[in-house]
Amino acid sequence: xxxxxxxxxxxHIHPLLWVVIALAVxxxxxxxxxxxxxIIFVHEMGHGAAASFFSWxxxxxxxxxxxxxxxxxxxxxxxxxxxxxxxxxxxxxHVWLIxxxxxxxxxxxxxxxxxxxxxxxxxMVLFFNLLPIWPLxxxxxxxxxxxxxxxxxxxxxxTLYFSAGALLLFSVILLVLAPLTLNxxxxxxFLAFSLYFEWKQRRYTFMRFLMERHYGKEMDxxxxxxxxxxxxxxxxxxxxxxxxxxxxxxxxxxxxxxxxVMDENELLHAxxxxxxxxxxxxxxxxxx
Numbered sequence: 001x002x003x004x005x006x007x008x009x010x011x012h013i014h015p016l017l018w019v020v021i022a023l024a025v026x027x028x029x030x031x032x033x034x035x036x037x038x039i040i041f042v043h044e045m046g047h048g049a050a051a052s053f054f055s056w057x058x059x060x061x062x063x064x065x066x067x068x069x070x071x072x073x074x075x076x077x078x079x080x081x082x083x084x085x086x087x088x089x090x091x092x093x094h095v096w097l098i099x100x101x102x103x104x105x106x107x108x109x110x111x112x113x114x115x116x117x118x119x120x121x122x123x124m125v126l127f128f129n130l131l132p133i134w135p136l137x138x139x140x141x142x143x144x145x146x147x148x149x150x151x152x153x154x155x156x157x158x159t160l161y162f163s164a165g166a167l168l169l170f171s172v173i174l175l176v177l178a179p180l181t182l183n184x185x186x187x188x189x190f191l192a193f194s195l196y197f198e199w200k201q202r203r204y205t206f207m208r209f210l211m212e213r214h215y216g217k218e219m220d221x222x223x224x225x226x227x228x229x230x231x232x233x234x235x236x237x238x239x240x241x242x243x244x245x246x247x248x249x250x251x252x253x254x255x256x257x258x259x260x261v262m263d264e265n266e267l268l269h270a271x272x273x274x275x276x277x278x279x280x281x282x283x284x285x286x287x288x
Contacts (some may be wrong), residue, residue: 051086091137151243
């Protein structure tokens with residue numbers, strides 16, 4: 001099927017958005033709302049188009065009463081370069097939107113009032129999305145950057161910790177500068193809930209990452225990264241050292257000083273298929 005058409009089929013409009021549109025009409029702010037929705041729509045379609053280009057599994061592109069989200073059915077095993085492009089594809093849409101508005105203004109098609117407002121909305125959405133708070137683009141970008149040096153689980157946890165601190169700081173600043181801006185507080189509430197939910201699901205997120213490596217299609221790993229382990233190390237502890245985009249040979253140092261090499265698939269098989277959840281690495285040396 002044609003990819004652009006398939007991408008359009010993924011668009012979902014939240015029912016409450018129609019209520020917001022009706023209120024905008026009633027309060028004579030319809031044009032302003034349409035500007036914001038257009039900016040958010042193009043932003044999310046940027047993510048979707050990049051994901052579609054790399055043949056990612058796209059769940060939906062949702063337009064919400066207070067923003068938008070492009071949901072992917074990927075679990076951290078795509079190349080980091082691809083994920084970086086998909087994350088940045090949203091913010092990059094604001095560049096051509098601003099340029100187009102300026103050209104239309106110069107050509108006399110758009111009044112200065114609406115051009116200025118359109119630029120302000122673009123910059124507002126852009127800078128807000130780049131805040132290092134999960135699940136904003138800035139938070140996802142932070143996760144990708146941390147994943148370049150840290151194991152998946154460590155990078156994920158550090159992203160959530162940093163996001164919580166950034167959200168708290170942003171809330172304090174807003175409390176001082178604009179305590180009565182209700183719509184921003186609604187968004188902060190949504191971010192706080194999303195961050196809390198991601199924290200509650202952190203173990204599940206890690207398991208999905210490992211399960212896709214074990215049960216999913218063959219991954220395109222660009223780097224071989226050995227993991228050193230001792231015989232007495234728990235299987236689960238070694239799995240927590242797995243990185244995104246890396247193939248892991250497990251170097252096991254035995255008590256007699258000799259070293260043995262295990263493939264990561266042996267470890268994943270023992271954990272998921274054999275249910276050896278509390279086994280030690282040394283136990284597997286005699287099993288495989």
